[in-house]
Amino acid sequence: MEDQSVEAHKAKTIVTKEEFLQINEQAAHEMSLDKELQDKALDVLVEADHHRWIHQGSWFGESLLNLPQDMFAIQDIIWRTKPEFIIEVGVAWGGGMLFYSMLLEILGGEKVIGIDIFIPDDLRKRLASHGKLSERLELIEGPSTSADTLAQVKALLGGSRKVLVILDSFHTHEHVLNELRCYAPFIEKGQYLICGDTVVERIPEQMHRTRPWGPGNNPATAVKEFLSESDRFEVDEKIDQRLLLSCHPGGYLRAVK
Numbered sequence: 001m002e003d004q005s006v007e008a009h010k011a012k013t014i015v016t017k018e019e020f021l022q023i024n025e026q027a028a029h030e031m032s033l034d035k036e037l038q039d040k041a042l043d044v045l046v047e048a049d050h051h052r053w054i055h056q057g058s059w060f061g062e063s064l065l066n067l068p069q070d071m072f073a074i075q076d077i078i079w080r081t082k083p084e085f086i087i088e089v090g091v092a093w094g095g096g097m098l099f100y101s102m103l104l105e106i107l108g109g110e111k112v113i114g115i116d117i118f119i120p121d122d123l124r125k126r127l128a129s130h131g132k133l134s135e136r137l138e139l140i141e142g143p144s145t146s147a148d149t150l151a152q153v154k155a156l157l158g159g160s161r162k163v164l165v166i167l168d169s170f171h172t173h174e175h176v177l178n179e180l181r182c183y184a185p186f187i188e189k190g191q192y193l194i195c196g197d198t199v200v201e202r203i204p205e206q207m208h209r210t211r212p213w214g215p216g217n218n219p220a221t222a223v224k225e226f227l228s229e230s231d232r233f234e235v236d237e238k239i240d241q242r243l244l245l246s247c248h249p250g251g252y253l254r255a256v257k
């Protein structure tokens with residue numbers, strides 16, 4: 001008499017990876033149309049924000065202000081597109097840079113460029129303390145859209161356009177639109193431009209009452225205007241459909257030209 005688990009395993013009907021992925025894709029599409037579930041997921045994000053949920057993650061001990069769902073999505077993009085450079089605009093506590101550095105280490109990329117207006121010595125020291133992963137990190141201190149910062153980025157890229165850009169700094173419409181315009185030219189066809197915190201458009205205004213952004217003035221509105229003036233990028237809706245919980249809905253942009 002065979003073990004029950006072995007029998008159950010033999011009865012499996014999905015046997016190829018392609019089949020498995022196809023079924024998942026259809027399920028994700030249906031999930032994206034399930035308004036009740038989408039509303040519940042947004043409620044979780046809103047309620048959990050009162051408990052600093054998004055601030056609680058870390059990578060190799062360094063804090064990371066992003067949801068695991070979004071980090072999985074970014075990991076998948078990096079795996080598929082194999083960028084040589086990853087630019088993170090808005091470094092905060094540095095965990096994101098380490099995460100990206102680890103993937104470039106494994107996949108054979110060049111550098112992770114982190115840009116922030118405020119890079120305290122403490123952060124520099126911590127980011128320099130991670131052995132091999134630290135060697136890939138380049139920090140630029142300055143406003144993301146200043147001519148000086150952009151010139152430093154250009155010099156570090158050395159002509160490469162196999163670049164992934166993740167925008168996650170100051171979330172007003174005007175600032176993000178400017179960033180989208182400034183960083184898009186660094187990216188070649190097939191690579192991604194991720195615009196962070198588009199979820200601000202969907203959450204209650206009072207959540208951000210101490211901040212200059214909110215519904216109507218945020219990364220999502222900036223993406224909308226950017227896409228209306230450029231046909232080089234389109235939203236990768238398949239990513240959105242899978243995530244359910246995400247801070248960047250409609251913010252995963254793929255360069256199609």
Ligand SMILES: C[S@@+](CC[C@H](N)C(=O)[O-])C[C@H]1O[C@@H](n2cnc3c(N)ncnc32)[C@H](O)[C@@H]1O
Pocket residue numbers: 063064065066088089090091092093094095096115116117118142143144145168169170
């Ligand atoms: C949301 S945090 C970044 C989180 C980080 N990407 C992560 O995943 O952990 C935003 C960061 O943007 C920086 N910032 C704000 N305005 C900026 C600007 N104009 N240029 C560059 N960085 C800016 C802030 O200092 C802050 O560290």
